[in-house]
Amino acid sequence: MNNNREIILKLKNVRTYFPVRKGIFKKTVGHIKAVDGVNLEIYRGETLGLVGESGCGKTTLGKSILQLVKATEGEIIYNDKNNERDLRKLNSEEMKDVRKKLQIVFQDPHSSLNPAFTVFGSLEDPLKIYGVKSKAERRRIIGDLLEAVNMRREQMDLYPHEFSGGQRQRIGIARALCIDPDLIVLDEAVSALDVSIQAQVLQLLKKIKEERNLTYIFITHDLSVVEFVSDRVAVMYLGKIVELAMSEDLFGNALHPYTKALLSAIPVADLDRRKERIILLGDVPNPINPPSGCPFHPRCSMSQDRCKIEVPHLINYSKDSNEHLAACHFINQT
Amino acid sequence: MSLDKILSVRNLKTYFYTNNQCTKAVNGVSFDVKKGKTLCIVGESGCGKSVTAYSIMQLLPKLSRIEEGEIIYHSTNGDIRIDQLSRNGKKMRSLRGADIAMIFQDPMTALNPVYSIGFQIGENLKYHTRLSNEEIKSKSIELLREMDIPIPDQRVLEFPHQFSGGMRQRAMIAMAMACSPKILIADEPTTALDVTIQAQIFELMDKLKQDHETAIILITHDMGVVAELADDVVVMYMGNIVESGSIEDVLRSPAHPYTKALLNSIPVLGRGKNQEIKPIRGSTPDPLNRPKGCQFMPRCDFSDDKCLTMPLAVELSETHTTRCWYSDKILQDE
Numbered sequence: 096m097n098n099n100r101e102i103i104l105k106l107k108n109v110r111t112y113f114p115v116r117k118g119i120f121k122k123t124v125g126h127i128k129a130v131d132g133v134n135l136e137i138y139r140g141e142t143l144g145l146v147g148e149s150g151c152g153k154t155t156l157g158k159s160i161l162q163l164v165k166a167t168e169g170e171i172i173y174n175d176k177n178n179e180r181d182l183r184k185l186n187s188e189e190m191k192d193v194r195k196k197l198q199i200v201f202q203d204p205h206s207s208l209n210p211a212f213t214v215f216g217s218l219e220d221p222l223k224i225y226g227v228k229s230k231a232e233r234r235r236i237i238g239d240l241l242e243a244v245n246m247r248r249e250q251m252d253l254y255p256h257e258f259s260g261g262q263r264q265r266i267g268i269a270r271a272l273c274i275d276p277d278l279i280v281l282d283e284a285v286s287a288l289d290v291s292i293q294a295q296v297l298q299l300l301k302k303i304k305e306e307r308n309l310t311y312i313f314i315t316h317d318l319s320v321v322e323f324v325s326d327r328v329a330v331m332y333l334g335k336i337v338e339l340a341m342s343e344d345l346f347g348n349a350l351h352p353y354t355k356a357l358l359s360a361i362p363v364a365d366l367d368r369r370k371e372r373i374i375l376l377g378d379v380p381n382p383i384n385p386p387s388g389c390p391f392h393p394r395c396s397m398s399q400d401r402c403k404i405e406v407p408h409l410i411n412y413s414k415d416s417n418e419h420l421a422a423c424h425f426i427n428q429t
Numbered sequence: 430m431s432l433d434k435i436l437s438v439r440n441l442k443t444y445f446y447t448n449n450q451c452t453k454a455v456n457g458v459s460f461d462v463k464k465g466k467t468l469c470i471v472g473e474s475g476c477g478k479s480v481t482a483y484s485i486m487q488l489l490p491k492l493s494r495i496e497e498g499e500i501i502y503h504s505t506n507g508d509i510r511i512d513q514l515s516r517n518g519k520k521m522r523s524l525r526g527a528d529i530a531m532i533f534q535d536p537m538t539a540l541n542p543v544y545s546i547g548f549q550i551g552e553n554l555k556y557h558t559r560l561s562n563e564e565i566k567s568k569s570i571e572l573l574r575e576m577d578i579p580i581p582d583q584r585v586l587e588f589p590h591q592f593s594g595g596m597r598q599r600a601m602i603a604m605a606m607a608c609s610p611k612i613l614i615a616d617e618p619t620t621a622l623d624v625t626i627q628a629q630i631f632e633l634m635d636k637l638k639q640d641h642e643t644a645i646i647l648i649t650h651d652m653g654v655v656a657e658l659a660d661d662v663v664v665m666y667m668g669n670i671v672e673s674g675s676i677e678d679v680l681r682s683p684a685h686p687y688t689k690a691l692l693n694s695i696p697v698l699g700r701g702k703n704q705e706i707k708p709i710r711g712s713t714p715d716p717l718n719r720p721k722g723c724q725f726m727p728r729c730d731f732s733d734d735k736c737l738t739m740p741l742a743v744e745l746s747e748t749h750t751t752r753c754w755y756s757d758k759i760l761q762d763e
Contacts, residue, residue, distance in 0.1 A: 372631075
């Protein structure tokens with residue numbers, strides 16, 4: 096990656112564990128290691144795709160960044176005009192200030208809007224909190240936002256049930272935009288939509304990003320979508336990043352056996368690109384009790400004794416200036 | 430000709446009556462299912478693809494009925510008109526589960542949580558065959574083994590919550606395959622699953638198709654799945670089949686603007702970040718307030734006044750049929 100680019104967010108060894116409690120005294124008997132030691136740098140103005148299967152910790156990582164879930168360990172450093180702050184250590188007053196810059200769009204547009212509020216009602220709260228006092232001004236801002244997401248100004252007085260799924264998702268995007276953020280976490284933002292609507296929302300997201308110079312963290316399980324939107328892609332497996340590369344490198348030359356299997360498993364709507372499927376054995380292991388060593392070894396076709404003992408770390412395998420990191424002991428042999 | 434057909438649907442109309450209104454969920458659908466082949470029904474949510482399947486199984490809710498049309502099952506003992514059988518009559522019950530079986534989208538809600546997996550597989554055998562309890566038990570274990578479930582003799586005693594998502598879907602397929610049906614209807618069988626698990630399930634379905642010569646009706650919204658699995662494709666929009674044909678016909682030379690737009694609106698893996706996607710404008714119309722004539726007209730780039738009358742099905746070749754006035758123009762337009 097270009098080293099001169101500004102880092103907007105730096106994650107250092109972030110771990111988010113959820114306790115597992117049992118018995119009448121709710122004794123903690125173990126931890127679900129949802130995010131287990133993630134190091135990541137996100138550059139200003141890029142789209143970072145975060146992919147993985149369900150339960151791999153991608154949503155928890157997104158929420159940990161926004162402090163919607165408190166990370167157990169590690170540093171989440173947000174760089175706001177060269178003022179670097181660890182989000183985990185901020186008090187609520189300081190956090191309020193930062194939250195203005197970090198926003199999220201949720202997966203399910205049906206449950207993320209309050210059905211009792213009109214669109215205006217849902218969208219005006221953040222503006223109130225961040226000091227837009229006059230109602231006329233708030234109406235103007237929200238009207239502009241709705242137009243920015245290809246909806247009509249008058250629609251702000253309607254209730255969520257009067258909109259289709261695609262429109263609701265666009266309202267969700269407008270809500271994230273309303274206080275002018277720097278970074279938006281898009282948590283499966285297009286997964287619940289029909290394909291024809293999905294394309295509309297994807298194009299809208301691309302357009303808004305260019306207009307407002309935003310940074311996206313795009314969390315999804317759909318690799319075709321990731322390839323279309325992302326500059327860089329991180330593949331997660333059981334709470335760890337197993338591969339991180341520029342989008343072209345990852346899709347053209349995947350290194351990690353998990354990424355390869357994942358790519359081969361995607362059904363492609365192109366008859367000329369039918370290919371051999373690599374079928375993985377078994378399911379994703381239980382994150383309460385992850386396998387020793389490399390978390391992928393029980394399902395990996397190349398695993399050897401070393402994989403059972405030693406945890407592989409992310410190593411740069413790139414031959415040019417773009418980073419291509421992968422966590423596997425046997426990359427060179429493949 | 431009818432020798433290789435196992436099921437024919439002719440001009441099927443299924444209407445729903447709710448709140449004194451009539452929803453024409455399926456509005457004149459005709460297609461054939463060939464022995465040992467996979468027919469994919471594609472379309473967006475609400476286009477009537479599931480209702481078509483439920484009509485074949487006679488599993489429609491009380492408020493709906495088959496208004497018109499024929500569903501003919503070409504059994505070994507002559508043709509059976511499924512649409513004329515009473516929903517819970519003896520004949521229908523002997524077909525359902527034995528000759529025609531179905532697997533559903535969400536295996537957790539489709540399986541009964543209070544009965545063991547073995548019991549639920551055995552139920553089917555108990556009803557349709559004359560096997561003894563011992564034989565049923567060993568046959569259930571055999572079926573689970575065929576579905577690649579590890580340690581089947583133990584697993585057969587377990588309950589759905591002890592299974593992972595992929596294994597539940599396998600158990601469902603085991604239930605459906607218990608009596609070696611001639612037709613297997615799969616309603617979005619992998620939508621709730623991860624891609625690597627999806628690949629396993631598809632592999633399994635392919636194997637079953639070859640081993641048992643079962644015809645599969647696969648309902649999906651994913652064009653990728655269609656490209657991987659289908660022999661024949663039916664594209665539905667607002668209760669009508671807009672295009673049908675072999676996979677080569679439909680994916681290589683789509684002759685209906687909706688199919689074409691659908692294919693252009695999805696990002697395809699391997700085409701990179703700069704691929705062009707063209708969203709379909711607008712959204713699917715309200716089924717209670719339909720456009721006049723061709724249902725796709727308000728969203729179509731080719732439409733004019735002629736489209737105010739519903740086009741008839743045009744045969745482009747022996748296999749390829751479309752419902753559009755301008756199919757020639759669309760075929761030429763690249």
